[in-house]
Amino acid sequence: MTHHDQDGVAIAAVEKLVQKANAAQAGLSGFSQQDVDRVCERMARLGFESANKLAIMAVEETGIGIVRDKVVKNEFATRTVWNHIKNLRTVGFISDDPARRVSEIAVPLGVIAGLLPTTNPTSTAMFKALIAVKSRNSIVFSPHPRAARCSMEAARIMNAAAVEAGAPDGLVSCLETVTLEATDALIHHKLVAAILATGGTAMVRAAYSSGKPAFGVGPGNVPAFIERTANVRQAAADILASKTFDNGTVCASEQAIVTESAIEHELLGELEAQGAYLCDAQEQAALERVVIRPGGGVNPDVVGKSAPYIASLAGIRVPEGVRALLVRYMGVGPEYPLSAEKLCPVLAFYVEKSWEDA
Numbered sequence: 001m002t003h004h005d006q007d008g009v010a011i012a013a014v015e016k017l018v019q020k021a022n023a024a025q026a027g028l029s030g031f032s033q034q035d036v037d038r039v040c041e042r043m044a045r046l047g048f049e050s051a052n053k054l055a056i057m058a059v060e061e062t063g064i065g066i067v068r069d070k071v072v073k074n075e076f077a078t079r080t081v082w083n084h085i086k087n088l089r090t091v092g093f094i095s096d097d098p099a100r101r102v103s104e105i106a107v108p109l110g111v112i113a114g115l116l117p118t119t120n121p122t123s124t125a126m127f128k129a130l131i132a133v134k135s136r137n138s139i140v141f142s143p144h145p146r147a148a149r150c151s152m153e154a155a156r157i158m159n160a161a162a163v164e165a166g167a168p169d170g171l172v173s174c175l176e177t178v179t180l181e182a183t184d185a186l187i188h189h190k191l192v193a194a195i196l197a198t199g200g201t202a203m204v205r206a207a208y209s210s211g212k213p214a215f216g217v218g219p220g221n222v223p224a225f226i227e228r229t230a231n232v233r234q235a236a237a238d239i240l241a242s243k244t245f246d247n248g249t250v251c252a253s254e255q256a257i258v259t260e261s262a263i264e265h266e267l268l269g270e271l272e273a274q275g276a277y278l279c280d281a282q283e284q285a286a287l288e289r290v291v292i293r294p295g296g297g298v299n300p301d302v303v304g305k306s307a308p309y310i311a312s313l314a315g316i317r318v319p320e321g322v323r324a325l326l327v328r329y330m331g332v333g334p335e336y337p338l339s340a341e342k343l344c345p346v347l348a349f350y351v352e353k354s355w356e357d358a
Contacts (some may be wrong), residue, residue, distance in 0.1 A: 044079060061121075116147065222252060281324060
């Protein structure tokens with residue numbers, strides 16, 4: 001099949017899924033609050049029960065992250081998210097303010113397009129499916145090409161749960177053939193009312209410029225400041241736990257530590273005792289070449305990989321038990337490649353004289 005034929009097939013598939021999602025959403029729009037909550041309850045439960053299976057599938061397919069951490073993400077995206085939203089009113093009258101003569105009435109949008117990342121391919125699908133259906137919308141996913149199978153399975157599970165609870169079939173679906181053209185056709189489809197986009201900058205930009213309401217979650221680049229009065233051991237433990245969780249694939253993972261010279265040695269001692277490895281100048285140069293591409297952006301081969309694996313790619317010999325790699329920097333920007341977001345257990349380390357400088 002030529003590239004052109006594949007696009008044709010993929011675009012026809014988009015049309016079919018969107019039409020089905022549109023019909024399913026029309027059926028759902030007549031549901032009462034009680035009916036909607038019963039459907040979501042079932043989705044959250046089945047998703048939670050599938051957390052382990054989906055975590056294994058995601059790591060096998062993408063080579064990114066750690067199974068037990070992905071289980072936690074999947075459980076969070078189902079049970080915890082559901083517990084947080086289950087008592088929200090999303091059908092009919094929500095509030096009435098006679099004094100201002102304003103009433104709030106919840107009305108569904110229609111079909112939602114959901115764009116999924118390779119880093120969290122199943123948890124993102126499940127929580128987006130839950131919030132879409134809770135507000136009486138249907139959702140069609142465009143998965144990341146490197147995570148299409150596990151995202152499809154997550155969508156299938158959520159749709160099957162909804163159907164079991166009496167919802168119309170096709171509320172939650174996922175493209176099988178992922179091409180840029182298919183994703184483009186999905187986000188510009190006349191029946192798509194809004195977009196939930198999670199992924200890289202280019203993809204979030206495309207969603208924002210589609211002419212439809214879009215909610216985007218793009219890259220993060222989080223610095224953490226450890227002030228001189230901090231509990232240094234606890235701070236080191238917390239940052240390393242967060243940075244190594246699922247091998248650093250959460251957008252909210254720390255990317256740089258900034259601290260004061262007064263506690264520099266104490267902090268470095270703690271970080272090293274807890275499994276951080278401080279690179280020398282030569283190792284740092286090797287690490288920069290492996291982690292960040294020449295034109296900027298993270299090398300996909302290191303995303304969600306462990307510190308020892310990344311060290312070996314860079315030709316760095318690290319002791320047993322190393323959990324994160326540290327590089328000492330004086331500045332930020334393109335000439336300091338590792339000051340960017342890294343999506344793996346690599347941290348930039350900055351020391352300043354005072355909190356003002358920091």
